[in-house]
Amino acid sequence: MTLMASSAWSRPTASAAMAGVIYVTITDSGAPTSLVNVSTPVAAQSQMHQSLMQNGMMEMLPVKSLAVAPGSPIRFSPGGYHIMLVGMMQPLSVGQTFPLTLTFANGTRITTTVTVQPMTAGAPADATDSTKMSP
Ligand SMILES: [Cu+2]
Secondary structure, X not given: OOEEEEEEEEOOOXXXXXXXXXXXXXXXXXXXXXXXXXXXXXXXXXXXXXXXXXXXXXXXXXXXXXXXXXXXXXXXXXXXXXXXXXXXXXXXXXXXXXXXXXXXXXXXEEEEEEEEOOOOOOOOHXXXXXXXXXX
């Protein structure tokens, strides 16, 4: 398989009403393609977002697709691209794992395992936006 997902992680949510977030790294050792869909059974909707500073405010913009090619991985990370989970089936707790399915424009579909990490994971990027994931 030429497309690989690694280091998929998430954060705990206090309640099912809170949006979840997933970060993952995707590498490509074959032909260039793009990530066009993300899904997980733990949420009704999974959306790709980009955090951007606009007029001094951190905003999130929807992303339709993300290009990936050899040497140009996709890196979802706090303060940048993230996968946002809306309509959680249940709150996420530290240590829990769940599947994430990634679909690419070339038809490839891969599933990886996401691990819920403590809120302190990913610091110091925490200082930018990741604590504002709740709607
Ligand atoms: Cu978001």
